Amino acid sequence: MRVCVIGSTGHVGYVLKDIGKTEASIVGVAPGSQGEDVRALYAEVRALNSQAKAFADYRQMLDELKPDVAVVTCHFGDLASVTIEALQRQIHVFSEKPIATTLSALDDVQKAYSKAGVHLAAMFGIRYEPCFLTAWDAVRNGVIGQVRLLTAQKSYKLGQRPDFFKDRKTYGGTIPWVGIHAIDWVHWFSGEQFLSVFAAHSSLHNRNHGELEVTANCQFNLTNQVIASVNIDYLRPENAPSHGDDRVRVVGTEGIMEVRGGNAYLLNADNDGIHGLSLRSGRGIFSDFMAQVRGEGECLVSAEDSFYVTKAALLARLSADEGRSIRFGHDG
Amino acid sequence: MRVCVIGSTGHVGYVLKDIGKTEASIVGVAPGSQGEDVRALYAEVRALNSQAKAFADYRQMLDELKPDVAVVTCHFGDLASVTIEALQRQIHVFSEKPIATTLSALDDVQKAYSKAGVHLAAMFGIRYEPCFLTAWDAVRNGVIGQVRLLTAQKSYKLGQRPDFFKDRKTYGGTIPWVGIHAIDWVHWFSGEQFLSVFAAHSSLHNRNHGELEVTANCQFNLTNQVIASVNIDYLRPENAPSHGDDRVRVVGTEGIMEVRGGNAYLLNADNDGIHGLSLRSGRGIFSDFMAQVRGEGECLVSAEDSFYVTKAALLARLSADEGRSIRFGHDG
Numbered sequence: 001m002r003v004c005v006i007g008s009t010g011h012v013g014y015v016l017k018d019i020g021k022t023e024a025s026i027v028g029v030a031p032g033s034q035g036e037d038v039r040a041l042y043a044e045v046r047a048l049n050s051q052a053k054a055f056a057d058y059r060q061m062l063d064e065l066k067p068d069v070a071v072v073t074c075h076f077g078d079l080a081s082v083t084i085e086a087l088q089r090q091i092h093v094f095s096e097k098p099i100a101t102t103l104s105a106l107d108d109v110q111k112a113y114s115k116a117g118v119h120l121a122a123m124f125g126i127r128y129e130p131c132f133l134t135a136w137d138a139v140r141n142g143v144i145g146q147v148r149l150l151t152a153q154k155s156y157k158l159g160q161r162p163d164f165f166k167d168r169k170t171y172g173g174t175i176p177w178v179g180i181h182a183i184d185w186v187h188w189f190s191g192e193q194f195l196s197v198f199a200a201h202s203s204l205h206n207r208n209h210g211e212l213e214v215t216a217n218c219q220f221n222l223t224n225q226v227i228a229s230v231n232i233d234y235l236r237p238e239n240a241p242s243h244g245d246d247r248v249r250v251v252g253t254e255g256i257m258e259v260r261g262g263n264a265y266l267l268n269a270d271n272d273g274i275h276g277l278s279l280r281s282g283r284g285i286f287s288d289f290m291a292q293v294r295g296e297g298e299c300l301v302s303a304e305d306s307f308y309v310t311k312a313a314l315l316a317r318l319s320a321d322e323g324r325s326i327r328f329g330h331d332g
Numbered sequence: 333m334r335v336c337v338i339g340s341t342g343h344v345g346y347v348l349k350d351i352g353k354t355e356a357s358i359v360g361v362a363p364g365s366q367g368e369d370v371r372a373l374y375a376e377v378r379a380l381n382s383q384a385k386a387f388a389d390y391r392q393m394l395d396e397l398k399p400d401v402a403v404v405t406c407h408f409g410d411l412a413s414v415t416i417e418a419l420q421r422q423i424h425v426f427s428e429k430p431i432a433t434t435l436s437a438l439d440d441v442q443k444a445y446s447k448a449g450v451h452l453a454a455m456f457g458i459r460y461e462p463c464f465l466t467a468w469d470a471v472r473n474g475v476i477g478q479v480r481l482l483t484a485q486k487s488y489k490l491g492q493r494p495d496f497f498k499d500r501k502t503y504g505g506t507i508p509w510v511g512i513h514a515i516d517w518v519h520w521f522s523g524e525q526f527l528s529v530f531a532a533h534s535s536l537h538n539r540n541h542g543e544l545e546v547t548a549n550c551q552f553n554l555t556n557q558v559i560a561s562v563n564i565d566y567l568r569p570e571n572a573p574s575h576g577d578d579r580v581r582v583v584g585t586e587g588i589m590e591v592r593g594g595n596a597y598l599l600n601a602d603n604d605g606i607h608g609l610s611l612r613s614g615r616g617i618f619s620d621f622m623a624q625v626r627g628e629g630e631c632l633v634s635a636e637d638s639f640y641v642t643k644a645a646l647l648a649r650l651s652a653d654e655g656r657s658i659r660f661g662h663d664g
Contacts, residue, residue, distance in 0.1 A: 198530030202557035225534035
């Protein structure tokens with residue numbers, strides 16, 4: 001299997017980490033956005049495959065190398081158009097999230113996908129972290145009964161972000177870029193569909209990061225009266241012990257599951273007090289993606305989930321921009 | 333100072349615990365709601381003051397004993413009307429929260445209060461718990477800079493509640509009864525005013541508790557683009573190590589403060605990693621209330637806060653009932 005990487009901005013690390021386990025190799029690298037510098041990435045890729053080529057134009061790369069898989073990881077505002085170019089060539093796509101930064105671009109990607117007959121997945125790689133995978137598996141196995149209420153958190157250090165983060169057009173917004181993971185957990189843990197969202201975000205106190213929002217919250221009503229909220233911030237102090245502080249708390253009819261600090265905690269009738277779960281070793285998202293491409297399994301992240309959660313994030317952003325609640329299926 | 337207690341339903345324990353430190357005594361006890369049994373409470377009160385009297389009609393008690401202070405702690409749907417009777421007699425009121433269970437009754441209480449010239453406070457006693465008081469004091473002293481994002485949690489065991497919890501008319505709803513504490517923390521920690529709320533609640537899986545909602549979430553937009561959310565559940569397993577699991581996480585421009593498990597944790601540039609604060613010993617809410625009545629201090633819970641937070645809780649309930657966002661000042 002031949003893989004091309006377009007862009008060096010997103011979580012291409014998922015690919016570099018797993019590529020050796022996939023019977024595939026990276027054969028080409030190109031920028032996906034204007035001004036994107038892929039030299040450091042190309043040096044890393046060459047260390048893995050000395051035959052890999054660098055291109056200035058990713059379309060030319062796709063036409064010349066005819067890869068099986070495109071890894072799309074350029075500036076977020078360009079993800080959709082690059083993905084469409086790959087899909088139109090019947091190339092499988094492993095894309096940075098969000099799949100698109102506007103609802104109309106998302107619609108265009110979905111149309112291209114439905115014609116292409118290939119696999120596509122967004123980089124919801126946090127699903128594969130042992131704490132999340134273990135907690136999800138246990139919840140799916142019924143340890144907390146039926147899921148009723150979810151609270152999820154994304155907290156990041158801001159540091160100094162590249163310039164393209166400062167512009168909604170190139171960045172897409174903090175709810176679609178950061179919050180989308182937590183929105184994904186809400187959907188993934190609950191198994192429910194989104195009915196409405198009310199969200200807020202603010203770029204006040206963003207330390208000269210232009211339009212970038214540093215705080216946000218989204219509340220979702222889901223099917224079966226399941227309720228969820230997602231809080232997001234970029235205000236984690238720079239000296240904090242980790243870059244991020246991902247959490248989810250899932251309240252069910254028979255217990256409560258929490259993921260926090262890289263651990264999974266269960267409180268239910270089977271245990272006296274709060275019980276830390278033994279973590280399953282996580283497999284890698286890119287290995288899993290490639291297994292599905294080879295027809296040897298099913299990636300935890302489906303194309304449907306990738307589109308659906310991207311749409312939820314974009315509708316949440318719309319709600320926050322307009323200060324009104326948005327009903328899924330009515331407003332988008 | 334002479335105190336009468338009306339009702340035995342709410343947190344009268346605040347009063348019994350502190351009464352000996354207040355140079356006051358409980359001189360009378362009466363039910364405030366139909367069917368309320370105050371015999372056990374009366375026995376406790378008699379152990380403190382053998383002269384205390386029991387009455388069947390609280391109005392008769394107020395007229396006969398002419399107390400300085402009425403503790404109002406009957407069924408929640410009757411709190412407002414009992415409070416009004418006390419205020420009309422120029423009696424200070426220490427009331428179970430919420431102050432009222434309807435917006436019109438709240439308006440009536442505020443009118444009676446403004447004429448009475450006495451003190452009134454709601455039982456926002458969790459403010460006085462050492463973890464909350466210590467965290468609030470530190471936040472007020474600037475350890476996390478300016479508050480930007482808050483997430484608060486109330487999680488309770490359901491157990492078997494009395495029948496009056498099963499009816500909205502007598503109970504008032506879970507957002508005004510349980511969630512109100514977390515709504516209070518949002519206002520108290522941020523110092524901001526509420527602008528809008530979007531909320532949801534559900535009584536599914538409430539184990540034969542009629543209309544009682546067992547899950548809820550409220551998202552608030554506040555002044556200065558501060559964002560907050562409050563999640564509430566009654567699904568804490570019965571074998572959990574504590575009755576409740578109160579939490580608040582306050583994200584500021586310079587750090588993050590968390591209250592969880594009875595502790596207060598600070599993450600900011602002054603500490604390497606997360607730092608547990610030494611807890612201040614909490615004073616009691618009723619002692620503090622009585623000090624203000626005597627003109628010797630100011631209760632942490634003002635009448636204004638009591639009314640304001642009750643109104644916020646009732647507007648959140650309205651939002652949840654109607655599935656729409658509510659703007660403060662427009663819709664109520």
